[in-house]
Amino acid sequence: MRALVRSLALVATLASLPALAANGPDPKLKALVDGSQRSAEFKARDAARKPLEALSWAGVKQGQTVVELWPSGGYWTEILAPYEVGTGKYIAAVGSKNPTSDRGKEALAKFTSKLQNLNDKAEVVEFNKDVEQIVAPGTADVVFNGRNLHNWMGGGYAEKAMQLAFSALKPGGILILEDHRADTKKPQDPKAENGYVREDYAIALATKAGFKFSKKSELYKNPRDTKDYEKGVWTLPPTFVLKDVDKAKYEAIGESDCFLLVFVKPKK
Template identity: 40%
Template sequence: MRSGPALLALVLTAGSVAAARPASSPALMAAVKASTRSPANVARDRYRHPVETLRFFGVKPTDTVVEIWPSGGWYTEILGPYLAGHGTLYAAGPDDKGLAAVKAKQSAAPSAYGSVRFATFPAGPGATSVPAGSADVVLTFRNVHNWRFGATDRTQAAFDQMFAMLKPGGTLGVVEHHLPEASGTIEEARSGYMKRSSVLAYATKAGFRLAGESAINSNPKDTHDYPKGCVTLPPGFADGDHDRARYAAIGESDRMTLKFMKPK
């Protein structure tokens, strides 16, 4: 029986599975407890499980890590201090506006974020990109659905670029709003939820292989069927005060946590 957050990993095998790369617990715990983190972000730890998630992805403090589309910098607040001493963190966003929050954090707390590098993602011709084959780990948190929105599906191009920036044997960690396979008429491109099979298809086509998955960020209370999609739930509360207590009781969305490897 699944035990929710206490279940650290459900590993799928298709042949052999690469051994986990254990994170350094003292350094990671120190980063999660860093005084530079905002109280609002700390309050979401119970939904986002940063220690368990980064341990599952095997992020080490000496790694070169790329955080894709960091947005407000929720994970940057942890990854910055964690990698500041011996590792490298790239914040990769669509443009300067998409990286503005991280740059503001860097200005306010250079000791925690001063070594963060910036890159464009997805990177077009002439853009500042993450060097090919340079990253140990690429992380993307709740972004895959954004690449599916609109008339043009940009998802495959995104996975192709993430594959290119990783070293052979490198890890791609994906956390995404989870849409059950038998979800009928709920649309991925509009709801903000993605089916596991869809994410797996994009990753596999790019060249990745699935190394494991975890129930760390799952939420069995999520019914996935809200008219305004996943942002109906906290912290978005897209319906305002309508049924707010009910959505608050559900908590944040049901999320899949998938670990992919670039073959050596």
């Protein structure tokens, strides 16, 4: 009888494995998160940014057209660009394709060189307050934004940014929105000068543009973040704007408390 029970238990366990695998992360995505194409600097931030969990939860898949807004140094690009090789399309929407400063030119050259190595079919387009579209309307499956909403608020075009994202997406497409989460007990600074954005403020912006709120994750919840630093969120890692002043204190806090939201462009 005991042997029979053990056999039945083993059969049940084996039978459940395909279902568990099917519900787990895409093996290709996991391989890219762990892959050698990623810089050691960015991998060091994975404990805070949790790329495999975030992208899997949000619903990013192979075969999609993914537009990343303001990829900066390419933390997410190192994963998203090669993920869509062969089956989908990756588009980087940079602030300007013709920066005027030497620093801007150097940063863009470094990014485009990296992107070419990651995905030689990837495209680079512009996204700023003056553009009227990011990509052809209704052509993207995913618009991804990692911690940039506060910048667009500072520039006075956050509403336009949401409208452009809405236009870029196909009906049923998703907007993934991540940013530093502000204290809900304080009114939202419309310029977000400290880098923090109230979650309800972000939801209202996206909803006003036509999006339907889909879901939220507490993957980036950090109760140690007091959100009251004189130099704003950049006091915390990885920026450490105060350099070595109380660095151990801010290292112990870690990266900021962030929201992670998904919105859907309605099909009708």
